[in-house]
Amino acid sequence: MRVDVFEPRLRNMIDPRLPACVRGKTIVDVRRRAKYILIQLEKKNVWVFHLGMSGKLIHVASATPKQKHDHIVATLDNGQQLRYHDPRRFGLSIVVNEAELDELSQLRHLGLDPFNTQFHGEYLYSFTRRSKRRIRDLLLDQQVVAGIGNIYANEILGRVGVRPTARSSRLTRETVIRIASMIQTVLNEAIRWCGTSFSDYRDADDKFGEFQNHLRVYDRDGEACRICPSTIERVALGNRSAFYCPSCQK
């Protein structure tokens, strides 16, 4: 593998030593931790990516013309390329030793992954007891549950009938258990539809996802609820929008 960096100015500057560090190494595994993609290289190095809001990591033939915002291009020995493309440059790309991975500032405080066998209703319930925050904000907190973004936080709450503005500490145990279970249901469904290509998201083959066609509340303000005769509403919560059905969600 050979790596060329065309634009190092991501959220954090790409280390100028990165191409030399990765050069000649073989990819032995690819895995995920929360929203971070971990590319395991030989010699216990891990190449970490975060896609930010507009990033894509795609696998293409080398002959594919380079696009604007293709900031990192890794040319593999089979002639194909891995490209990191990110118009807004909010992403992250670093190489670390395997041993340092868990100590990375970005990873060390992450909460449980919702597909971890340790993740269940009581785990989430314990966080809701000590927080007066709005439940939408709690679901977005990566230190509580790792991997949920604004689209899924809204969809999860839409499907359990809880308003995004509800205060965490006022939810009942039963409600929180239903939310925890719905986190897994919604994420599984979104994965089955290959993700939500609301704007920039594409899979590794640069293909669109389909889950945006199955959203019940997100980005549907002014449209009809799919369950009842009401109209979906939108409120600004912090600097991020929240969407809900005023009659289905209490």
Added chain:
DNA sequence: CGGGCGGCCTGGAGGC
């Protein structure tokens, strides 16, 4: 300390 908010970027949509 928990938690709210502004800022980082570019691009697309919509108003005028």
Added chain:
DNA sequence: TGCCTCCAGGCCGCCC
């Protein structure tokens, strides 16, 4: 047609 404003899937740092 262009120019302007607003908004966007996330995260960090600053402030109270």
